[in-house]
Amino acid sequence: MASDQTLQAHQGHENESVWMGAKEPFKASYGKLMMWYFLLSDAFTFAGFLIAYGTLRFSSPTWPVPDFVFSSLPGGIHHKPLIFVTFMTFVLIVSSVTMVRAVQEGHRYNKKGVVFWMLMTIFGGLCFLGCQAWEWTTLIGGEKMSILKNPFGTHVESGVYLEGDGHDIKPGDSFHAHQTYLIHQHNGEWMPLKYKTEAGEIKQQQFGPKAFGALFFFITGFHGFHVLSGVVFLLIIMINVASGVYVQRRNHYEMVEKIGLYWHFVDLVWVFVFLVFYLL
Amino acid sequence: MAHLNYEEGKKVVFRGFVLLGIVTLLEVMVALVGKGYIIHGFHLPRFIMYSLMIGMSLYKAYFIIFEFMHMRYEVPGLVRSVLMPTMLLIWAIIAFFYEGNTWYHWRKNVNDRPILELSGGVSNSNNTHHESGSHDGKEMQQETPANLPVDSNAVEKHH
Amino acid sequence: MSSNHSPLVEKDKLIQELGYDDHFHEHHHGDKYQTNFLTTYIFSQDHKMIARQFLMTGIFWAVVGAAMSIIFRLQLGYPDADLSWLKPVLGKWITVNDAGIGRLEPEFYYALVTMHGTIIVFFVLTAGLSGTFSNLLIPLQIGARDMASPFLNMLSYWFFFLSSVVMFYSLFLNTGPFSGGWTAYPPLSALPQASIGSGAGMTLWTVSLVLFVVSVLLGGMNYITTILNLRTKGMSMWRMPLTVWAFLVTAILGLLSFPVLASGFFLMLFDRSLGTSFYLSDIFINGQALDRIGGSPILYQHIFWFLGHPEVYIIILPAMGIVSEVLSVHARKPIFGYRAMVYSILAIAFLSFIVWAHHMFMSGVNPFISNFFVVFTLIIAVPSAVKVFNWISTLYGGNIRLNTPMLFCIGFVSMFISGGLTGIFLGNSAIDIQQHDTYFVVAHFHIVMGVAAFFGMFAGVYNWFPKMFGRFMNETLGKIHFWITMIGAYAVFGPMHYLGMAGVPRRYYRFDNFDAFKDFTDMNKFITIAAIITFFAQLLFVVNFFWSMYKGRKMTEQNPYGSNSLEWTTPIETGHGNWPEKIPTVQRWAYDYGKDNKEFIQQHVPLAEGEEHSSH
Incomplete structure (x- = not known):
């Protein structure tokens, strides 16, 4: 706690007279203090976002x-x-x-x-x-x-592509598990590729989280x-x-x-x- | 405020610039090497890679706060009053992430995915996928495609 | 500067001799701040005026919020009664059937419940309580001319005002205000089509509360820096009255928890307006699955309660501070265990950040992590009990003046004990399975943070009314107000414990069509009648308040209560800058009552010969 610290500081770590009033105990003007505390609160805003990010990422099977x-x-x-x-x-x-x-x-x-x-x-x-x-x-x-669609998916198992996407992937290209791919659009249509897993199943690329x-x-x-x-x-x-x-x-x-x-x-x-x- | 004279100050700034640059490069190198981009087939263990990255980021944060933001030259009370409250986030991070992980495990057991699949935008169904972690509930339909494929490595990721 | 200072009395000479000259009046601050009607009463930068603005707005909202509770209490107590007489006020939300019987629309019942919670929690007990008394008392009690930044202080009020306007506007929407509970859980809050109030009503609700967060942050930064930097000479942290300590910690809590709420609301706004799914997953509307997957409604609950729990202490800590101060003054005794009081405030503040999930035991939190939350929650009982015992010990053997502020303080302690005890029940995740979302919870939090915080507020208003308006409030009316409120509050919330134990769920529109709850019809009637009587007692307070502003007994001496703290060394009509010339210097702590056979020794009185500082 912030005030915990003011307390401790007061109890003797600091020069006692600094805390006796009519002085700036942190040797900083009120404006600078306010900026620091504003930044502290803003850090909590970002922490809220990043923690939300981490939580959703943990809850998601792939990333x-x-x-x-x-x-x-x-x-x-x-x-x-x-x-x-x-x-x-x-x-x-x-x-x-x-x-x-x-x-x-x-x-x-x-x-x-x-x-x-x-x-x-x-x-x-x-x-x-x-x-x-x-x-x-x-x-x-x-x-x-976009915020609504994430074409970056991740393979969960290794396999071989059965078709190409006109960019980097050609039929017969192999991939391994955990590899991320991008689903391309052709003429505004999503074109998820078909692939064959090592187990021999035919599957299709999925959208990412x-x-x-x-x-x-x-x-x-x-x-x-x-x-x-x-x-x-x-x-x-x-x-x-x-x-x-x-x-x-x-x-x-x-x-x-x-x-x-x-x-x-x-x-x-x-x-x-x-x-x-x-x-x- | 600065307790350094002007020339020293300039030197610190230059040193900081070089330092932050090098650490950033190192981070990127760890990311690329660790994930097998530079040396083919070579992966760093996740734990080591993540600890390195987080450690270096924390160092960067420390450097920015203490040198660039002049925290080093402030009185200890101010330093503590600003930095101590961020410790409250530690428990928040633990609890939130633990929760996220719980949802992940629960979601594996959700058996009514096909209904969701109907409106899932692009349909990419018709491939059976056995959910390794789920209960094979009776109501689970045979052609169930997992909308979110279960990633075996995700389990590893969290433990 | 205004010229109507009272003539110097003896005590002012002490300030002249020992005071601390900050050359304040050599500059023309006063002229800049209070030149015309607009700068004096509206866009005032004077902390005392801003405090009064907060108080007035708070009273307005309290009346609105309480009136709402009466309407839904009528619905609960008399579900078959004719409410058509409310049609002029509620309009289309009362439907009159062929038989001429007016009924409250269920949708609006939920809107009333939601708005009652939002208004009382945020606008009355956060802004109206901490805003009023932090503004009034911090500069006066630490010996400062004003806040560190009067301008930001003014902005803080006006952001609150703006937020109030937006919320008030939402009450008159065609689709009604938000109706998904004051906690605004998704999906009711995240999907505009989820319920009637989830559209425009929820949008305005969110906007209003984001503005409110800005107000709290501006205020909080100001309170903290003021207390750190602007204490007068000799006013060390350990000499501050407990009110100031409480306001300091409250401001810290607000500064750390409200930004997280804001980030939660931003994500919510995205979910609502741009179709993201941070808080949504596996949602069906009208049997139709939505393309909203991957988020979690529990994420919102976590983020919300990360604010929400500290918010509870943002509400109760200022009340605790006020009670500690008023109790000590009117018991004519030093507060018992001053340092223990401070440490327990700090401990409560720290713990409040690590217990949030106890609000969510039943909404799917991992049971393992719940264990930790149970343990942390129950630890809060320790500092709370320290405070309660200290208040009781302060009263013990005191020369108690049973005036209205003192009565409300004692009422506060009583309420805090009764409400706190039920908190121990609810903090256990196992017992919470039975009690969750029943009237037991309603009774618990209304007593411990609703009524108790109101009692702290009333104690503060009755006690510092002379400082604000130069007149006293009527004692007789005040005592009537107290006794009706005290008995009324227990009459309203006491039976609710029983209802809750019996499993009666909260937020239901009516109970008489459930076999299990039919037996409680009479009890619900009793609660409603008690609530109505209590409500009218509050109107008595409002009448007393405004009547006393103009007609109350005039304050004739500077220090009517024989109080030690510095606010009573200012002139009766306190001008801008608070002290007409020098600022008093502080020579002792704030609680030298009954020391050396003197009834009280004010803080700016130097130690007598051979006298030692009271050890505390």
Whole structure:
């Protein structure tokens, strides 16, 4: 418990006088504290989503392998697993780094530096959003995954395909259990392929768990929304910095620090979104 | 707020960038190698792969919070007041996932799948599939296709 | 600044000498905040005004919510009675048959039950209780000029107001408000076609509660940072009145649990409007299977109760804080076991996050994991019992003033004990098999968190009314209000235990057509009559409240109760910034009653020569 800590802190770990009032016991202004506690509550929002994700995934007999699902690159390149999303992660890390630089320049009261690095951060944020837009477009437009239908199924046993899908699979191609496949559409019709299992049964590809697509778009979308609002706030604050609003304030560039916290939090959430959707 | 001077601060930022980049690459490598994409036929045991990934992600989270968000330079009380409440999630994660796993096992025993199958969008029926884990209930129809095929590895996944 | 300060009395000199000058009045805060009608009464950023706004809105909702309960109690007690006289209010929800007998539509009965729960739980006992008293008392009792961010504080109220408007609007929909129970379990809530109220009614319900979550978060962040950063000189955490401790922990609970509710609602909105199936699987409507598979309705229940259980303590903790403070003041005794009280609040808060599934024993939670939830749940009895014994010990040997706030405090303790005991029954998953979804549960939670929290609220209103409006509420009316409510509440909910034990299920429209429940017709009538009488006693309170605002006995001294805490060192007409000049510094804890043969020693009075701090 948070207050448990204030308590312990009060009981002697800290300098007693810090807790005697008229002081900031955490040596942080109320604005920064509020930002921290807001981020804490927002972390619980994301935790709610990710725990829901995990629960549904545990309840589902199969789950598509992300290395197969997220393997496209711009320019029509396929089967390069996770390259694109690794790039996206880098973009976000870089934008986090530039944000730290902006805050550091703020501590030196270097207005130009702050504006420059914030601009870089905004650029990074937009770049990330662009990547995400491309990724969504590929999944929705190209692979026809939607919140209602997940064409990424997973084989439960090994076997041999009896027909081809005009893309990668040719009749006679073999596959092994746990391998993820994609059901293609031809002329707007789903074309699940027939295959023969090792036991000799003839079967047809099945759709993957519906929750996969819905959760993916929902959670990455919610994260993307955070990035977007972060970009908007960064823009506003950058304009304020540029116009010298914060120079006259008593706490100077604290606003930059606060939006910095938010921005790093967005990066932090991505670490976990990346983990659960792309790695595990 | 920073207890480092400007030059040191810049160095930390650069180091952080390199570190996070390397850890991310490592994570991706573990994912790809572990699932047999790089060396054909080589799989890491799931437990090791997942622990590595989760461990590295937690390290990244730690680094972002403590260096980028300057938590390292805040007073311990603030650090604890922000981080301790997240411990509440541990029991939530255990309980929720345990529940998810329960639903998985219960769903294997649902025998009225064919009715669902009727409206299941694309019909991909007409192939019998023996549900290994289910009770062979009398009311279970012979041409039952499992809408959600039972994955033998899923059991392994959870234990 | 307004100029109508009372002349300095002796105690103010103490503030002048020892007070702490924050140069507040050298800047023109006051002018900015209270210049015209709009900024003084509507978009006020003054915490005392925001507290009154919360209280007024809370009272409005309490009357609406209670009136709803009377209507469905009429239905339950007198299922064959003619309700056509309600037609002017309820319109098409009363159907009059050929014989001229008006009947309540079953759909609307469910809507009434649902709205009664939602309104009382969220709007009255969360916003109306914690919102009112956190706003009023935190700055006054810790010696702060206002909240850390008055602007966000104002937003917090207006988000609550907006949420109220949306919910109120939903009452007048053609299809009626949401009718699937205040917990909004899917599929009734996730499928717009599931029931009549599941369409527009549920959409507005969700929107309203998402706005409400925003309000709680804005408020909570403000309360926490205010208590951490804005305590006056000398006000260490261990010198804070227990009210402030309770509000602090309440705010923490809200901050951690409401976001999870919000995430649950977002998933719900997707299920409703975009056809996803996070909460749906194996659903049949009119014999038709839906293409909604792979989700789980129990997932929603888990997410909901992860909020829902802390929410119970969000409701009861402020009441506990108020009771601890008022009990001590009017018993003229220091609160017994101050630190134990604080630790038990913290323990309750911690435990509240790990027990949520005890609401779901019967809805398909894995029995193995239920064991843990049973154990954690029963552990809550320990800190709760600590609190109860401390309240009783505080009363023991006290020089008790039996005024209205004190009566309500004692009523609170009584209610908390009676309701808490039945909680031990329900916390056991095995006993819960029998009691689940019966009137036993209804009786349990109404007594322990409904009536008890209301008693805490009444105690707070009667006690701090002079601080809010400069006048006292009428004592005679107050005592009549108390006795009718106290007896009435037991008369309403006592028999419900018996009904529940006998297996009478909750949320049924009528019982007389079940052979098993026919025998309880008279008991249901009795409950209904008791509920109606209790309801009118509450109207007595409302009349008293508004009458006293204008005609009540005027407050003539700063500290009418001889109370120690800092709110009574402010002028009678407390202006913006609370203290006209310096802020008092705090020299001692809040409960020096009867020390060294003095009846009370206020917190800003320095230690006398040779006096030592009370050990606590």
